[in-house]
Every structure is written in C-alpha cells, then in structure tokens.
C-alpha cells in the first residue's frame with residue numbers, strides 16, 4: 001500500500017495518475033498548504049524539503065521529488081510500461097525530457113506563481129512575473145519540438161512523460177493559447193485527459 005501526500009492541483013496529480021494507471025492500491029493524506037502544514041514539523045519529518053508531493057512506499061520509506069517518484073513507480077511496475085526499461089532505446093530520451101519538465105518546467109511555474117521568492121525588490125515583482133511568462137512559453141515550445149510520437153511524446157506510445165506534460169499544461173494560465181500555439185501538445189493532452197486514470201485524478205483534485 002502506498003500513501004500519497006497531496007494538495008489539490010499540485011504535483012501530486014502526476015504521482016496519483018501513475019498510481020491509477022498502475023492499478024495499485026494507495027491512499028492519500030491531505031497536506032493543507034494554505035494552512036502551512038507543509039512547513040510544520042509533522043510534515044517535515046516525512047519530507048524534509050517541505051514540498052508536495054511525497055509518497056510513502058509499501059516498506060514505509062518516504063520519498064519526495066515528483067520525477068524521482070514517477071521513475072521509481074514506473075520501475076516498480078514495469079508491466080504498465082510507463083517508464084522505458086534501462087535497455088530500451090527510448091530510455092535516454094525519456095530521462096532527458098522528464099528531468100527537463102521536472103526541473104525547468106516545474107520551477108518556472110514556481111517563479112510565475114511566486115515572483116516574490118525571486119527578488120527582494122518589491123517594485124520588480126511584475127518584471128519577474130513577465131519574464132517567467134516568457135520562459136513558460138519557451139518551455140512549452142521546446143517540448144512541442146521534442147514530441148516524437150502521435151499523440152504521445154515517445155514513438156513507442158503512452159508513458160509517464162505524457163502524464164507529466166499534461167499536468168504542467170494544466171497549470172498554464174491560458175490553455176487555449178497554449179494549445180493553439182502547440183498543436184502536438186494539444187493532441188497529447190486531449191489524449192491523456194480522456195484516459196480513465198487521469199479523469200479520476202482530476203475529479204479527485206476538483207472536490
């Protein structure tokens with residue numbers, strides 16, 4: 001049994017979608033980030049980074065970092081083929097793009113949502129936010145160029161990359177503009193969002 005530490009609309013979407021696609025049993029423990037629970041000792045003892053998501057594994061060990069969790073889960077359940085095996089020729093590309101999404105993409109959204117964390121100059125907040133907006137656009141443009149399959153990212157078909165990209169696209173402040181500019185991303189997200197697993201996760205996060 002896995003336990004997912006989650007908050008609505010957070011990076012826990014990708015982890016929960018992995019668990020759903022894998023068909024394994026899990027429960028969820030809500031971290032009320034608005035109330036600051038992620039910064040309190042109770043949560044920091046579980047995940048010292050204070051970031052959500054985190055996942056308790058069946059052996060009770062807890063790990064954080066969405067990309068690490070996604071990789072670990074995919075490797076635990078190789079039958080689901082969500083993460084290419086180490087001898088798969090698409091594995092290097094998978095790692096490349098997953099880490100690009102998790103490091104550059106996730107962080108850029110952080111800058112967009114919290115410009116105050118990136119400057120001590122209170123008069124510069126709008127400039128930081130606008131720069132982040134440009135970086136978000138550039139980020140998705142690069143992903144559009146990286147998509148090899150149709151509609152999914154890799155030519156071998158559906159993987160965790162598609163889940164992760166769909167989550168990030170869901171955070172975009174203007175999805176219709178994003179989709180108009182990037183038709184491959186639009187098709188990929190439409191395909192992922194029509195999967196039963198992803199639909200359930202989005203419904204859970206909307207409650």
Ligand SMILES: N[C@@H](CCC(=O)N[C@@H](CS)C(=O)NCC(=O)O)C(=O)O
Nearest residue numbers: 010011050051052053065066067102
């Ligand atoms: N690198 C982390 C980023 C996680 C992250 O930034 N999560 C946000 C919620 S979407 C968070 O916990 N923010 C709390 C904070 O920044 O204080 C990951 O991939 O899991």
